[in-house]
Amino acid sequence: MEGDSSNRIIPSHSKGLLQTPELYQYVLDTTVFPREPQPLKELRDLTANHPRAMMATAPDAGQFVALLLKLTGAKKTIELGVFTGYSLLLTALTIPQDGKEANEGSYDFAYVDADKLNYWNYHERLMKLVKVGGIIVYDNTLWGGSVAADPATVGHRGGAVTQSTIQFNKSIAADPRVDISLAPLGDGITVCRRIY
Numbered sequence: 001m002e003g004d005s006s007n008r009i010i011p012s013h014s015k016g017l018l019q020t021p022e023l024y025q026y027v028l029d030t031t032v033f034p035r036e037p038q039p040l041k042e043l044r045d046l047t048a049n050h051p052r053a054m055m056a057t058a059p060d061a062g063q064f065v066a067l068l069l070k071l072t073g074a075k076k077t078i079e080l081g082v083f084t085g086y087s088l089l090l091t092a093l094t095i096p097q098d099g100k101e102a103n104e105g106s107y108d109f110a111y112v113d114a115d116k117l118n119y120w121n122y123h124e125r126l127m128k129l130v131k132v133g134g135i136i137v138y139d140n141t142l143w144g145g146s147v148a149a150d151p152a153t154v155g156h157r158g159g160a161v162t163q164s165t166i167q168f169n170k171s172i173a174a175d176p177r178v179d180i181s182l183a184p185l186g187d188g189i190t191v192c193r194r195i196y
């Protein structure tokens with residue numbers, strides 16, 4: 001039957017945000033995996049056997065973060081939430097080797113993928129740590145689509161994290177200190193540029 005999803009194979013990193021699993025697999029196969037550096041591929045393969053493998057940054061979101069790092073020429077970066085280090089390794093592989101110690105107000109780039117209930121606290125702290133013109137990226141800001149789902153159908157990805165993410169998305173949209181874009185890559189990544 002057309003539109004029947006019962007036989008679909010869900011790509012391992014899919015958070016179900018794209019129209020079909022095949023479309024997500026297409027993005028991975030055509031654009032992401034052919035360009036993924038070998039050490040990242042190996043780390044992703046190792047992480048696939050971890051019981052909490054879904055926590056790793058999705059490779060399509062990671063590719064976008066690497067592009068942002070290059071576009072901004074970031075050298076001083078900070079990351080919150082490491083797990084097996086996919087996003088950390090991609091940052092290390094992408095930024096120049098001459099990174100320097102950073103002080104408050106001098107970070108070029110921050111990547112946040114830690115305690116979802118604390119995203120707004122991280123934001124307030126990072127608004128001091130990241131320089132004006134610097135970038136902050138928040139992962140999982142669509143939280144598996146649950147932010148827009150009927151609360152009755154949200155399941156295990158619902159509850160406190162969904163509510164907190166909904167509030168975070170509202171607050172960041174109303175924050176005049178940052179330019180923003182919520183890119184529907186991976187599990188949703190919100191890119192902020194500090195204005196002042």
Ligand SMILES: C[S@@+](CC[C@H](N)C(=O)[O-])C[C@H]1O[C@@H](n2cnc3c(N)ncnc32)[C@H](O)[C@@H]1O
Binds near residue numbers: 055056080084113114
């Ligand atoms: C979603 S995973 C990060 C995945 C990582 N970006 C990657 O690509 O592998 C979240 C991580 O944040 C850590 N974490 C959770 N709460 C934290 C906190 N309050 N402070 C620091 N780390 C925290 C967890 O232990 C976990 O390692």
